Amino acid sequence: MSRVQNENSETKPSIRESNRTKIIEAASKIFASNGYTGTTVQQIAEHAELPKANVLYYFKSKEGIYGAVLSEILSLWNSCLDDATVEDEPSEIFTRYIFEKMELSRTYPDASKIFAMEIIKGMPYLSEDMKHNMSEWFESRVALINEWINLGKMQAVDPQVLLFHIWSSTQHYADFSAQITSLRGEAMTVEDYDKASRYLATSILAGCGLTPKFDIV
Amino acid sequence: MSRVQNENSETKPSIRESNRTKIIEAASKIFASNGYTGTTVQQIAEHAELPKANVLYYFKSKEGIYGAVLSEILSLWNSCLDDATVEDEPSEIFTRYIFEKMELSRTYPDASKIFAMEIIKGMPYLSEDMKHNMSEWFESRVALINEWINLGKMQAVDPQVLLFHIWSSTQHYADFSAQITSLRGEAMTVEDYDKASRYLATSILAGCGLTPKFDIV
DNA sequence: ATAAAACCTGACCAGGTGGTCAATATATTG
DNA sequence: CAATATATTGACCACCTGGTCAGGTTTTAT
Incomplete structure (x- = not known):
């Protein structure tokens, strides 16, 4: 007790x-x-x-x-995409996933930066174990998206490319915050993050022939 | 001679x-x-x-x-977006810009990586001069996109967010190449880059209410 | 040919780095 | 209250790094 x-x-x-x-x-x-x-x-x-x-x-x-x-x-990297199933609606899952990743970028920018630098340098310290976990997760998510495509729930886009797209566009707000702040003239507020998230969800989902479900986030 | x-x-x-x-x-x-x-x-x-x-x-x-x-x-960073004008068609310019950035990622990945790390660390060595140039370029491109929007040539999206979107999703293929290769099991070929570029152009342009012009790239 | 300028380089150094260790202090347990 | 495990720390060291410099060689100009 x-x-x-x-x-x-x-x-x-x-x-x-x-x-x-x-x-x-x-x-x-x-x-x-x-x-x-x-x-x-x-x-x-x-x-x-x-x-x-x-x-x-x-x-x-x-x-x-x-x-x-x-x-x-890496223990932070868990997300709604982990336990999504074929029965779920891709529009809901992707919308939520994009918002989650953006929230992670906003809340733990340092984590994202360290991870980014580790990868840029060629993952010299990432253990084989961690790489293996990443690979397993990736393959299973690719498989899931392919099932959605086969079921006609979304357009036929390359699932790998789609995942890279989501990662890059959301993590950018953490990793490149210095540049973003410098160019905008001021730091991103919570509202700015929300606007950017909505835009990203719209654009990325449109690329899959989907429309975001904002009411659930 | x-x-x-x-x-x-x-x-x-x-x-x-x-x-x-x-x-x-x-x-x-x-x-x-x-x-x-x-x-x-x-x-x-x-x-x-x-x-x-x-x-x-x-x-x-x-x-x-x-x-x-x-x-x-930074001298590599010149692109078709530099001399785009209000008269140009945003669909053409953005399509070409995305393909250009992807080609840059493929051809000069080291340059992109060094620049990315410099920004992640907070731009400690970037001279005020370089920052100033970046800001000027950015502001003028934002203004151009806003003109396009006012002319009804594209949907009203935040130009800043749009530019960040293009940068992040294209540079990702240079900066995170180690992860991409690891997850895919093999390195990206020229054809893979072309496919990814087409997908990105489709998705990003769709977010602006546009359709990419692939015939010009 | 000769002087001057540009180029090359082995040897060296002061400062900083990760990491060790022995001695001490504190907490835990029986 | 021992006695034993855990925690704390100043002093120390071997090594590596960026940078210097004096003395040499090669190239260029007149």
Whole structure:
């Protein structure tokens, strides 16, 4: 009974977990704006308000910190698309998915940036395990979309290209926020995100011969 | 007679320019896959087949090399959208622009990657000059699109959001090529790029109430 | 030919980096 | 209250990095 907030199976009280999350949060910010090699353990330590040696006590190495950050990020990547089925309406699922991805970009821009840089550099630290999970997820979603197409629920578009389209256009608002803010002259507000989401949903769904269902988001 | 290959106005023979471009080309590759801080001058020197001290003879500093690479990249960024006018048909211009951006992603993926990382990190090295140029270009294109809208040549979509959409969905194929190859199981061919370009043009133009003009690309 | 300019490069250095370690302090447990 | 596990930390080090420089070679100009 009680003690619910622990996602881990271990019953370790807290100080360990508390410090580890403090470090991971600090590291995420710095990795996002400095990149992996541009980040020093000293910087992470200062941001976490811990001595450097203490940081290295919880994570044996800088690479260990980075790995923890990466896997933390991937655990965020769950979405409504995960448990969509053939019975669902693609227009609803895609609309919701686009809004979800946009909300993720708005709420966790650092996570998106770190992931983006990792991929741009050729995924040097992404474990085979993570790649495998990504591949499985991707294949199953491609299969699902193909079923929708065969059922005549949407136009015949290449499912892979469609997924890339959704990812790129939504993640862009996190990854390129500096440029967007610079060009617009001001940062994106929640309303701006909503407008952009509606536009993206309209355009992307139109490319599938669908009309977005805004009432459900 | 002969000596045509010099793009610069100076009549300096060649050795200087030849070595500088050798260095910049080598640096582009390494910056793209290692990032700024992840790249060492030694690596650039080896790739350019020059001793390190010789590299530092042509560029005073690592930052100098990076700056040269960045400005080289921005000089690639010219496109058909630059000299489009109100008289032009938006469907033609956008179709051509999307195909151009995709061709750029396919042909110069390293340039796109370096630029993407620079922006993700918050544009720390982009000169005020370059930012200013980008802003001017952006504002004038936004104004042009607004004119098209006022003339009823296309649906009323936010021009800023539209441009971000085009950039993100096309540059994705350069920046995230590692992920794309990994998920597809094979690299994108020229035909794959063409298919994806057609799809993107269809979807993005549909979002503006337009139909792409494939015959002109 | 000769002087001047441009080019080349091995050797070197000061500063910063990730990571270790031994000593100490704190918390947990029986 | 031990005693044992966990947590904390300053000091330290081997290594790597960007950058310098003096002395050399080659090219160009007169």
